[in-house]
Amino acid sequence: MLYGIHCTEAVKGVVHYSLYISKMASFKITGGRKLQGELVPQGAKNEALQILCAVLLTKEPVTIHNIPNIRDVNQLIDLLGDMGVWVTKLKEGSYRFVASDVNLEYLDTPAYKSKAAALRGSVMLLGPMLARYKQGRIPRPGGDKIGRRRLDTHFLGFEKLGAKFHYDGDFYRVEGEALKGAYMLLDEASVTGTANVLMAAVMAEGTTTIYNAACEPYLQQLSKMLNRMGAKIAGVGSNLLTIEGVSELQGTEHTMLPDMIEIGSFIGLAAMTQSEITIKNCQIPELGIIPDVFKRLGIQMEFRGDDIHIPSQELYEVETFLDGGMMTVADSPWPGFTPDLLSIVLVTAIQASGTVLIHQKMFESRLFFVDKLIEMGAQIILCDPHRATVVGLGRHQQLRGIRMSSPDIRAGVSLLIAALSASGTSIIDNIEQIDRGYQHIDTRLNAIGAEITRL
Structure with a gap:
């Protein structure tokens, strides 16, 4: 059941709402489908x-x-x-x-x-x-x-x-x-x-x-x-x-501005699922270096006015530094890269060609969801609570669907992206975590070709 609040009238000190909460809900995802269409960020x-x-x-x-x-x-x-x-x-x-x-x-x-x-x-x-x-x-x-x-x-x-x-x-x-x-x-x-x-x-x-x-x-x-x-x-x-x-x-x-974290999530989703997606009304100047970080993973994108168009890509290749060193993506205070998108970058790198080090400096428990990605077939080394090395599969093999649980908002959407790109069926439990940060995500993705069922 969707969580929503609908104000029918306002009374001093008392707000009349119809309140729906997704308790112990799950997503059933049929993976391997290419998506196509437009998404408007919340x-x-x-x-x-x-x-x-x-x-x-x-x-x-x-x-x-x-x-x-x-x-x-x-x-x-x-x-x-x-x-x-x-x-x-x-x-x-x-x-x-x-x-x-x-x-x-x-x-x-x-x-x-x-x-x-x-x-x-x-x-x-x-x-x-x-x-x-x-x-x-x-x-x-x-x-x-x-x-x-x-x-x-x-x-x-x-x-x-x-x-x-x-x-x-x-x-x-x-x-x-x-x-x-x-x-x-x-x-x-x-x-x-x-x-x-x-x-x-x-x-x-x-x-x-x-x-x-x-x-x-x-x-x-x-x-x-x-x-x-x-x-x-x-x-x-x-x-x-x-x-x-x-x-x-x-x-x-x-x-309010469009959600930059959701925009980044949609960029990663398009790359992982080889989908052609246009993200509307992004207010691109407010995104800082977010598009550039995804470009470093080899993801093509085109700015069309204030929209971001991501074409379907068979393969995307991670850049190296100028001296040939392995690409590192780390979080830092703005205008650095936001920590809320590191989980998305990590999952997107799974099917890239090349290797990238993800360095989450701020939170020591944010990378622990990678054990589920490893179970799905990803090649990831969790170096310590703050660092993970992703060795890209380069499309040589697909991830496989499994049952897993969403530990937090961003990890939950990262697991959803992985499941949409995987072969077979995945179940994600504890999706109220995803609902905390993403508005009707199943309905919106189903409208452009995903197959997500809310259980």
Whole structure:
């Protein structure tokens, strides 16, 4: 059953939803089919989680377009409604939010603890709550089990602004009656950490300088939206942000970028399945080096205006470095290569001609799904928790279908790509992980020739 949220009407503090959750669901995939057609990427998941939390910064209406219909985003919308935000669904992908009377008492209830703990993005509620209500609290947030994901950057930033931090075993709590601007050098260029501290700083007294700030396009989108609301943020797009605090923010209207991770996933899918796919409305300038990394794997692509066309390729060959050294693909802070696409690059390299080293620096558990790919027939050496060497099969043999389970969002889609390219039938269990980040992925791929059945 698909997971979806449909707002039928908005009532103060109560949002009437029809909520469908895929519990213990699986995909049955018949592999070996070539796909052909057009795919339109969904709105960006990682941007949505930041933008939705930012609606708490004002009592005026905020209208957001191109919101993806995925589990993590729908759960956050549901949580905002429970907190007292008026939520109105205007049309598919477009909502209006009015946070005129947030119920702070709800934050101490078991329901809030349960819902916020299930969602990694709930941590970004803290910055807006601290800025506007001088307090905020969340339980230890959930999310992908991909390794250590510390929250120190968030709370160190809040403390620099004058807030006090306390963890009582149930909640992370921050309080600050009079936030004051400060200079801070973030200990890591955390996207969510930068977003959280930025949202707290926009209403702090005086000037805040955030150095080593994340500068991903989604963070730039958040900054531009806040500026339209009346914030004064300079340095957008760089790793040095300067914020002049204001007393209040106004409402605005915002349209989210297409999801760059989904665009990269579709490029890898086309190459692995020898399919001809056109990805529409990609906002190519915002993709950074993502297309270039896939080109280094030998994947042909053509930019047609703002669309990316990937032709059907019998074979793609991995480049080497200029000195003949083996190609390495590693993640790094933007404008480097995003870690969310390393799993996709890894699976795409399976059928390439050549060898590539995948170096996942950030998360020590993200590559452990390769044992399933090896069972399917891939030639992969897991060197350590952070590095895997892929020896491309060069189409000399197909992967074979097996039964497997999705450990996280990106690994789940990587396994789906492998299954679509394999001979025979595969079963992927725990697909609610995939549903957390990819909107109706089975329906959309079936429309261009895939054979995926939701069990």
